[in-house]
Amino acid sequence: MTAGRFKSRSWRRVKVKTPKRLITHYERKKPKRAVCAICKKELHGIPRAFPKELQSMAKTKKRPERPYGGYLCSECLRKIMKEKARNSGFSK
Amino acid sequence: MIDVGRLCMKIAGRDSGKYGIIIDVIDDKFVMLDGQVRRRKVNINHIEQLPKVLNIKKNASHEEVLEALKSIGIVVQEKTGKKETKGETKEGSKEELKEEKREKTKKKESKDKKKQKNN
Numbered sequence: 001m002t003a004g005r006f007k008s009r010s011w012r013r014v015k016v017k018t019p020k021r022l023i024t025h026y027e028r029k030k031p032k033r034a035v036c037a038i039c040k041k042e043l044h045g046i047p048r049a050f051p052k053e054l055q056s057m058a059k060t061k062k063r064p065e066r067p068y069g070g071y072l073c074s075e076c077l078r079k080i081m082k083e084k085a086r087n088s089g090f091s092k
Numbered sequence: 093m094i095d096v097g098r099l100c101m102k103i104a105g106r107d108s109g110k111y112g113i114i115i116d117v118i119d120d121k122f123v124m125l126d127g128q129v130r131r132r133k134v135n136i137n138h139i140e141q142l143p144k145v146l147n148i149k150k151n152a153s154h155e156e157v158l159e160a161l162k163s164i165g166i167v168v169q170e171k172t173g174k175k176e177t178k179g180e181t182k183e184g185s186k187e188e189l190k191e192e193k194r195e196k197t198k199k200k201e202s203k204d205k206k207k208q209k210n211n
Contacts, residue, residue: 066106074104081103085140090099090111090164
């Protein structure tokens with residue numbers, strides 16, 4: 001019999017082969033993939049790990065080393081920076 | 093459009109959003125950039141060129157570029173030598189930690205000996 005809390009679908013079921021029989025283990029689901037705030041495209045270079053694992057990771061391993069890294073994709077960043085350049089005082 | 097002395101903004105990578113001046117045109121794809129950005133070869137697809145052209149020689153030094161940028165009101169913050177001070181403090185703390193560990197191990201050993209005697 002499963003424990004009551006494992007009947008909830010917020011737990012992932014993993015089948016594990018043992019020498020005697022097939023048993024199911026219950027694991028937490030992984031967090032969702034990081035997406036760009038503008039175009040909702042999947043972001044590269046961001047680990048899909050539990051918060052506890054993220055704690056022990058270096059800052060440079062958690063997001064790209066550029067402005068808005070880990071928040072915007074590189075294409076959207078370029079668009080923003082182009083606008084910024086064209087709206088700056090040096091564009092006249 | 094691409095010529096020496098043109099003001100640009102970098103739009104890709106770590107230096108994106110920072111201003112620089114073209115010092116040299118390498119070929120139809122790459123230019124040398126200096127200013128707020130680190131002095132380096134840059135793909136022209138990674139910069140947004142602005143209409144302003146500053147009076148600068150080809151392969152001008154970093155100081156000359158900084159002066160030219162200052163004349164139009166762009167200030168470049170130079171890096172401060174923080175790293176040296178940090179290293180010193182870290183080394184000191186490491187030694188201290190080592191000493192603490194040694195003392196702790198000594199205490200443990202003495203405790204163990206006492207226990208053995210009691211037994």
